[in-house]
Amino acid sequence: MNLTVLLFASWADALGSSVQVEVPVGARVADVLASVSALAVGRVLPKPMVAVNHRYARADATVSLSDEIAIIPPVAGG
Amino acid sequence: MNLTVLLFASWADALGSSVQVEVPVGARVADVLASVSALAVGRVLPKPMVAVNHRYARADATVSLSDEIAIIPPVAGG
């Protein structure tokens, strides 16, 4: 399935505000992150978290086409 | 020597905003407090601290005629 993944901050500077990745049906958060990271090969980017539908997601959670998926670089609010 | 002692809050309600007490030359803070307390015999008043020249004083500090002496009931500011 083809997923749209939102990017922010340093990841958005490197790859744009979103990217498309192709992952198998039943793919997990870790698979999505690996696919997005492959697009950034050779660049130094901080290790991110992944959010699914506006919540931090575990690496082993499965994703589906209807999910809103985002790469969350280290946050620095406040 | 005859000392003027300032009173506040519940002690002032009981005895007025100041009292005169007679103590020997070389008297200590504890002696002054005992003399003032004697004026309030039979009344229930909270145990106070004593201040000499705007600082909390130890019971064994000596006092002199030129000192500003005050009875400080439990404070409740803030």
Next chain:
Amino acid sequence: MRSAIVDRPLDPTVLLAEVASTASGASTLFVGTVRRVNAGREVTGIDYTAYGAMAERELAAIVAEAAARFGCEQVVVEHRIGTLTLGEASIVIAVSHARRAAAMDAQRYLIEEIKRRVPVWKREHYADGTREWVDPTRPHATAGAP
């Protein structure tokens, strides 16, 4: 650094502006207010009185201690005396610091030491018409006045 015992309403906004600095990353404000219920009794107002000269000296000493101990950029404290109605501010403590953690540590130090040491007293007015000096050394007991 500045501190004062004052007999007019306090304005937290003024104190917050007073501690502002581009060297600070955090400003904190603590505002103590007159609460409707204390120790289970309905309060309608509070008289605050102070031993003025000593209160100003002790307050200034505590502010200097906090500024030195925590390395604050600025500390400003005002304590009000007089008769206050419900919701009015009795004390405002403003702190600015390069670092947020130290700003909050200083804030807590200031209010705790002020409550412990500054010679200010309060007489609560209750809904039943009685008035009593508050004695924090005897919580929930009738205090002091004969």
Next chain:
Amino acid sequence: MRSAIVDRPLDPTVLLAEVASTASGASTLFVGTVRRVNAGREVTGIDYTAYGAMAERELAAIVAEAAARFGCEQVVVEHRIGTLTLGEASIVIAVSHARRAAAMDAQRYLIEEIKRRVPVWKREHYADGTREWVDPTRPHATAGAP
């Protein structure tokens, strides 16, 4: 309880008034501001960006947690995004509580959890003309951007 991500200047006075209540004995305000120096470099401004929908959800969750955990009367938080100049406020946290200790505990919980969890990022502008995303997981190192 209320929280928001906003793109206009913050007004601490409005938030302080919003948490005021005669059921509370203490109100606290935490204001995070843009500091002139960070990690030894001279800062001239900061761009704040957020993942808006998630930031609002996470901020609301933290406010609800703090209100429940500490029993606050009121909690209001606003986080600003956009380009801020020196001294401007990026976040304001207002808390009111019957008791001062719990008000201060809630204040600290709120700012620490917000910094840890809310998806907001900042890019500092330095006096030498460069700009960099701040990465709190790599203190004092150049962060992120290739």
